[in-house]
Amino acid sequence: MPTPHKIALSPLQAMLLPFLLVFCNSTAQTDMKNTLTVQKIMAPKPQTLAEVGKLLEEKTDLHTVGTVNWAHFSYAPKVRFRIGHAQEEIWLKFYVEEEHILARHTETNAATHRDSCVEFFVDPGDKGHYYNFEFNCIGTTHLAYGPNRKERRFVAAEVIEKELAIASSLGKDAFEERSGGHRWEMTVVIPKTVFTFTPGLSFDGLVAKANFYKCGDDTAQPHYLSWSPIQTENPDFHRPEFFGTLHFGE
Secondary structure, rough: OOOOOOOOHHHHHHHHHHHHHHHHHHHHHHHHEEEEEEEEOOOOOOOOHHHHHHHHHHHOOOOOOEEOOOOOOOOOOOEEEEEEEEEEEEEEEEEEEEEEEEOOOOOOOOOOOHOOOEEEEEEOOOOEOOOOEEEEOOEEEEEEEEOOOOOOOOOOOOHHHOOOEEEEEOOOOOEEEEEEEEEEEEEEEEHHHHHHOOOOOOOOOEEEEEEEEOOOOOOOOOEEOOOOOOOOOOOOOOOHHHHHEEEEOO
């Protein structure tokens, strides 16, 4: 086998090389981040979540939560979502097809990520702090705010329970794991009043950083999917440096 050629670097090149590698890695991360437009939906205020879901299906695009970031968790349910905004609210609809479903948690701000769970992490206005909306498949919500995994403050349970509107096709009652292949949908309405640590928030023209996830830590096939790719050694959704960008319509 031929001996590889050695490339001689000047002292200046050797000094600059680490900075160039960091720059190239940062550029690659930037190129991988996803972007989408959050359509402003012009319509009379819906009276039901079913009407919200119908408007989303009529007026917004379908997106996929399908990136398998860690090869040792290769199971990939089929997960899609729609997002729009109207009347100072964010509207979401998730569509999930997975082999196992689990819903043990019914208390607000419990560990919903251990159940069959969809998540929406968002940094309104790209300020360096983000909200982690984590919904298990029966609509139990975990919601906190902060700059990283460790430094988080819960949004009060009474605010979540009063302001958020959620409807799941699986109902609201807890259940142990069911296997054999399942499909479920969830519609969520998030008013700006839920963003209690961001006074004066308006969605018109907002540019936000965000990611969408699917997980199920305690299911028979644990999985960790994302919308925008994450480059870490092990599963970690609390990595805002990998968030994509949401452009809210005016």
